[in-house]
Amino acid sequence: MARTDDRFRSAYNKLLDICTNMEVGGQLPAEVVLAERMEVSRTIVRSALHKLDAENLILWEGRRKTLVKRPDKRHRLSQSESLPTGEELERRFLEWILHFDVPAGTSLNIAQLSRQFGVPAHSLQAFLSGLSRFGLVERRAKGGWILSGFTAEFAVELSDFRLVLEMNAVRHLLSLPEDHQIWGKLKEIRKEHEDLRRDLKDRYHDFSTLDEKFHTTINSVVKNRFVLEAQKLISLIFHYHYMWDKRDEQERNAAAIEEHLDWIDAMLAQDRARSEEAALNHLRRSKETLLASLKNHKLG
Known part of the structure; x- marks a missing residue:
C-alpha cells in the first residue's frame, strides 16, 4: 500500500x-x-x-x-488494502479539483501528486492523458501538465451537455419494453424518494447520494462508451455541488425531490411529452443551483 x-x-x-x-x-x-x-x-x-x-x-x-x-x-478504514484502482484515482483527483484546494492554471507536479494519490507516476500520466479530453487538465507544449480547473464556463458547458445526454436517455428509456428491468428500478427509486421526503428534516443531507443514483439509473439505459465516460464526470460534479453551498439546503433538496418524483411518475406513465417537460424543468434548475453554488468560490 x-x-x-x-x-x-x-x-x-x-x-x-x-x-x-x-x-x-x-x-x-x-x-x-x-x-x-x-x-x-x-x-x-x-x-x-x-x-x-x-x-x-x-x-x-x-x-x-x-x-x-x-x-x-x-x-473505520482498513490499513491493509492495495493500491487504488483507476476508478478510485479518478474520484480522488476530481474531488481534489472540486474542493477548490488548487486554483486553475496551477502546474501539476507528477512526482508529488503520485505520492499524494498513492499511484505510480506512469499511471498518473496515463490518467491525466485520458482526463484531458474533458478540458480539466492540459498538456504543456514543453512537457508536463497544467490544471485548467473547474470554472463557471466549464459548468455551463457541462450542464448543457448533460441536458443533451439525459434527454436522449429519456427518449431511449421510454422505448423499452414493459418487462425491461428499468421499470422496476424506477419504482424502487421512487420509494427511496418517498422515504427521504418523509424523513427529510433529519436526512436532507442524504439527497446528493440519491440524486446521483437517480441520474445514473436513467443514463444506464444508453449503452454508449462515450456517454459512460462523460457520465462519470457529470455525476461527480453534480454530486459535489450539493456540498458547496449549504444555504437553504433542506428547502432546495425538498424541491428537487418533488421534481424527481414528477419526472419518475411521467416516465412510469410512459408519457413522453410530460417526461421531457419534467426532465427539462429539473435539469435547468440543477444548472441554476450549480452556478449559484459556484458564487461561494467567486466563479459564478
Whole structure:
C-alpha cells in the first residue's frame, strides 16, 4: 500500500476517534489544530473531513464542522488494502479539483501528486492523458501538465451537455419494453424518494447520494462508451455541488425531490411529452443551483 494512502487512512481513523469522544452537535476543532493533533498535513486533514462530510457524520458549513452522529466500527478504514484502482484515482483527483484546494492554471507536479494519490507516476500520466479530453487538465507544449480547473464556463458547458445526454436517455428509456428491468428500478427509486421526503428534516443531507443514483439509473439505459465516460464526470460534479453551498439546503433538496418524483411518475406513465417537460424543468434548475453554488468560490 502506498505511504500516502496509509497516512490518509490512519489520519481518518484518528479523526473518527476524535468524533467518538464528542457529543452530537459539537464542533470539531479548526483544521490547523487537527493537523497538529493528528501529526499530518492540513491537506490530509481536509481530505479526511471531506470524507466525514460525505459519510454524513458531520455537517460542514464554512468553518463550522458540526458532528451529526457518532461513528462506529463500520466507518473505520482498513490499513491493509492495495493500491487504488483507476476508478478510485479518478474520484480522488476530481474531488481534489472540486474542493477548490488548487486554483486553475496551477502546474501539476507528477512526482508529488503520485505520492499524494498513492499511484505510480506512469499511471498518473496515463490518467491525466485520458482526463484531458474533458478540458480539466492540459498538456504543456514543453512537457508536463497544467490544471485548467473547474470554472463557471466549464459548468455551463457541462450542464448543457448533460441536458443533451439525459434527454436522449429519456427518449431511449421510454422505448423499452414493459418487462425491461428499468421499470422496476424506477419504482424502487421512487420509494427511496418517498422515504427521504418523509424523513427529510433529519436526512436532507442524504439527497446528493440519491440524486446521483437517480441520474445514473436513467443514463444506464444508453449503452454508449462515450456517454459512460462523460457520465462519470457529470455525476461527480453534480454530486459535489450539493456540498458547496449549504444555504437553504433542506428547502432546495425538498424541491428537487418533488421534481424527481414528477419526472419518475411521467416516465412510469410512459408519457413522453410530460417526461421531457419534467426532465427539462429539473435539469435547468440543477444548472441554476450549480452556478449559484459556484458564487461561494467567486466563479459564478
